[in-house]
Amino acid sequence: VCTWSPTLCRKASASRRACLIARFNFAYAKDRLDAEICLKKFICDIEMVQRIIYIAALESFRAAKKAFWKIKVSVKESLAVNHCGGPASLELAVVDYIACHKDLFDVCCCLQDVVCSMNTNARLPCSEDIDYNVISCFMKELCCLAFSMQTLIPPLDVAFGIDGELFNRNMYYRSCDSDFTAPFVAYHIWPALMESGAVIVKGEVVTRK
Template sequence: MSETIRRLADSSSYMVLQDKIAALKDGYTLNTCDTNLGHICELIELTSKIQNQLFTAMSLTASEGGTYGGVDTLKSRLLPWLGTSFMTSGGAVTSDTSLTLLKVGNILLFGHYNRLQFLKSKHDNDVTQLEAELNETKEELDLTRDDLRLAKEAAARYKRQLDLVGDFEHEVEHLKGEIRLLRSERDILESRVCDYERPLPPPSSPPTHAELTNSIRHSRLVARFNDLYAVDRLDMQDRLRRFVDDDEMVKRIIFIAVCEAFHVAKMAYRSFRLRARKLLSPIHSGPTTLEEAVTDYIVRNLDLYDVERSVEDVIRAMNVNPKISFPPECEFVLLSPFIREVCLVAYRMQALEPPLDIPLATDGELMNESRYRRSYDSEFTAPLVAYHIWPALVEDGTVLIKGECTTRRGAVS
């Protein structure tokens, strides 16, 4: 039910209208002309309001029926009544005709007519648009058919090429099989030939001087390294204690001198080996290899080593080492004899096969029982090395002679 109809029923507008008409009838003869006209105008206004509500209810009710709801009823009932009430003789309006009724009826009629025209125009536009889309879809379908035809032709062409590739692969496999067969026949023939003609073993090259003396030089250098630790080191400690009161600093100076001497000697050996290879490569000939000839040349000419220059390099490196220091009135030149002996031993150890070397050592590292033994003044339960006294001697990663170090708790590098 429309809300307008509900409000119209609840307001009892027709009962009020009837009461006012009855009051006008009873007092018509008693009232003046202006008073009666005023009552009549009031009745017309009330009737116009009621008709306005009725036309609103009619419009809402027609909209509930859809786009064309109530059209037949309006044509058969409302329009003929409007025509007979409005088109009177002489163009006059009767007393029962309401100006509001005529206005609203015409608005409603033209509104429905305009709406029908709009819907018809929209329908025509939709049909035209659909026809255009249909034509466009047909064109796209034709293009798709052409693409499909081209794709089928390309697929057929690729299939023919694939068949050719398959034929080539079969031919390649056949040729590979023939090659394998020929190789097997060749191996059989070569094995038969080898049974009749066995090659003589190549003549072995005679041992060089370096190879013949390697074991003797090895044992002498190991013994000399022990003497450096047991004799030369202690003599140098006694000499240094005359100038340095700190016993730990004395041991650090000797250890760093040994490490720097080994480093400088290895660099000198590598440089001399490069010069020897450059010298011998143009004139080398014989059963031995070039490397064997170079090693033999170095062993025969160990006295060509410039040990004094190495001593200067070691002292120069010790002067810039932040871990050691000397009193102002003394210099590291005091260690020159000891450094000279260590450089000679380190240089000759590089000429062995395999060479002997000392491992890298840093303060604060974990104590390695396989490389070092603790000094008498160490804390034997401490895991860290406070400082090193003497390096270990290793050969291909194997420790030949243990070094010595001092362990302390809380030692840091």
């Protein structure tokens, strides 16, 4: 009889974590650039294009985390009925259940949430000028990725950056067209990936005086 040992569980979790981080890196290296190409057909300002993609990434994580929380509450109520262990083991059981039943996540509904938030974001072009659904594939991938990252213990999340913040070399790379002597962030291109407050993958920013 095969048993699912704690060691195997840890190895499986570490492997899943590594795969999700790799997907995040791929989203930065490939999906982000594909989204840029789509947006450039409608917007000539590269800075605005990059701002849109950055906000789309943040909103995708926000929406996915909100969806995960709602599902988690529902699953927890269902599993608690027959659960014999303590709160910690119930929490683990809930996360494992969601990780194995990703069909519980309605990515289309999550995408609608992202687009709606972007349409009402005062820092972005209004919906009359650009339909953010042109980068729906990019946002869907990030929503799915963000949702899966919530099933890790501890979960992975992205850092929220603010224009004008002091440049943090431990959290961000400077873009190639940045002023490398400038101490402040002009705007963000890609968020940093975090785990329990520690930087796992650096983001990218533009610094200018």
